[in-house]
Amino acid sequence: MKKLLSAFLLVFALFLSAGAQNNSSFSAYKFVRFIQYLSGNYVDTINVNQLVDDAIVEILGQLDPHSIYISKEDVQAMNEPLEGNFEGIGVEFNILNDTLIVVNPISGGPSERVGIMAGDRIVEINGKPITNIGLKIPDVHKLLRGPKGTRVDVKILRKGVSPLLDFTIIRDKIPIYSIDAAYMARPGVGYIKINRFAATTEQEFVDALEKLEKEKMTDLIIDLRNNGGGFLNSAYELASYLLEPGKLVVYTQGRNSPRTDYFSHFRGRKPFRGRLVIITDEGSASASEILAGAIQDWDRGIVVGRRTFGKGLVQNQLPLPDGSMIRLTVAKYYTPTGRAIQKPYKMGDVKDYYSDLDKRYSRGELFNQDSIHFPDSLKYTTLVKKKLVYGGGGIMPDIFVPLDTAYYSEYYGKLVRSGLINQFAITWVDANRELLKKKYPKFEVYNKSFEVTDAILDELFSYAESRQIARDNTGIQTSKAELKLQLKGLFAQSLFGSGFYYQVTNERNESFIKSLEVISNWTRYKHLVQ
Template sequence: SVDENKLVEDAIRGMLEKLDPHSSYATAKETKAMNEPLNGSFDGIGVQFNMVDDTLLVIQPVTNGPSEKVGIIAGDRIVAVNDTAISGVKMSKEEIMKRLRGPKGTTVNLTIVRRGIKDKLIFKVKRDKIPVTTMDAAYMIRPGIGYIRLGSFGLTSHKEVTIAMDSLKKKGMKDLIFDLEDNGGGYLQAAAQIANEFLQKGDLIVYTSGRAAPRQEYKAQANGRWRKGKVVVLTNEFTASAAEIVSGAIQDQDRGVVVGRRTFGKGLVQRPLTFDDGSEIRLTIAHYYTPSGRCIQKPYKKGDRLDYAMDLDKRYKHGEFTNQDSIHLSDSLKYYTLRKHRVVYGGGGI
């Protein structure tokens, strides 16, 4: 039989692919999965885990989370959920996650194998809200130099970063390494809030402009808490979107230097159109520009997603990932930072 819903979904995806590389359609399930890591929390049992030899190995229970409260510890192996075996049956990670997660307040029985204990253990876990953090690390590298690594820009990112900044300042931080390598982006609001912490009130962070969308500027709303110490931003080819906005603002405002490889070049402004069933279309309406006027979005051929997808492969073949100063750009792509008038280049990415 023909699945009419799937036919419609495939038709929508096919049409959107002809517009640009990032206009897209997502089902309700896909939309929820995309937004969950950025929204600050989800309902579940509260464990960090890896799949080892077809078995779920608990790396660490979330502090004060449901699993820790009932006594589950690091090293435990979850072999069954509600009497259904999940170990040794080649069950997909997605299916296991589906069985573990559920609405707050519901319960799930977990069968545990623990090292040093012969019999299997049964734990009844009451699901709860599990916080999702976006900051991977924050510590002092050496006296005077702090390090913060941010994995994405979510609803809690600004609070996480400011708490880390205040803590590191108390430990004597005078200069900061801000690691945005492999940061694929997230919410514009979070990016603007975090960039604000490095800038003075009124400094331009980013602006958007499109054919049918007039220029809209995002400026620092107050003096940031880290306006004076030296800043180094680390980037690579997987630094994208919101992470490029922050990198570009710090660079163009001469607030710090960017060290690493050229960033991904994802700078399309997308407007979400949500349908009654929870599915969503994300439609490109404008481009992001750094304070100096550089377009963050790398060039693309309309409707040719394969060529776009091969960009990183081309960079590798040109030696960009392995050879110093392998990028040679045209003078027509020259821009200048706003205070010290240093040369920076456009053409996509930072």
């Protein structure tokens, strides 16, 4: 408790030393005194630390939807995806039937280096059995993650091998990739799928560009669907590989944050100058909207898909004395034309804010472009072609692609929500891995020749029945083609790596198909770009 009070008093002292003797500093002193009274005089035993945490959460809850409190325990878990790495043994895993299964060892990681293979079952860690104990994902993280250079001893059950295999793995830094896939979608047309904007995204993007250029890429599709954002710097640095140097990418401005401009600049190589398409959807937010907005405002490429989320608030991460932190909104993002990306919100009403996507669905906005309405006050014109664009609620694409729900059934929804499709895919590949690898040694052979048969689908339905999801023949007929596509993609992911999932499933995705059509018929759409 003394440490807590000291921390508050230190903050108060800093307020005074900065000359901030105003209402804010008085309120800080008032709160410290309140905590002192509470701790020293309250009749019953109380957890003051928890009360302070609750007070911070409550205060932030009265502000915008993106100002949040992060506990000490959650700080590392929330930062890891953006920092681009963690320390551990380097495996993608799943828990099936209370057994820890290696889906894939991470390429170049410590587990791959010692010979851990996809399909291996980890049954013992540091001398302790881990099967049939109700193992959960957080338990696995605690057991397998740890400081670089420390060792983990595991026993592996490998199909067709007896007895158990012993491995000693030395923990190392494990990359968390922000690019899911980078491949040639068609001759001359590259495709890059970015899942977040992290500390490593710029280098990953450069590596992907160079790889595709070696494969004779002349045009590029960047897929930002369901990319919730990340670091501002990562987005504007990536824009420097697509825009000529000296172009305004984004600017930020807030009540106590003067306008700061971010310009494209030389990053060690010439920017990509081929035809460019950006795919967005309602899950594209924040840094994704910065990139898409800059490309659209400068008429550099064509945005295809659906209106983005509309998250245009800038957060600073501010540490607290106990290792926790707050993410506090300090400014707003604006695109080069001056458009605010942020959609409207009510202070303190997070539930209404996040129900916006449901409202878009109900209004028909995800299916019909005519259902989307912007007031005249939010109209802007782009910087080169002077085409009409809108602000105040995300980035509206140049070419709208409706959400495809023709394949959806309640039965399909149950399978997805339960996670059974993924679980079945891992189980099925595990049981057939040797045969599949022999018959389809390369992805190209697999993608051309392998088909998910009705018999495999029937195995999925039986698998679901064993987990209390009854067959629904009507739902099966509605969703059959989509289920086959998803399984083929998931099988490819288990056999060849995560990026190959998209090479399978994109071929039936309407936004991807439209992007290819735009590039192959560029003259028809040249009024949208420089």
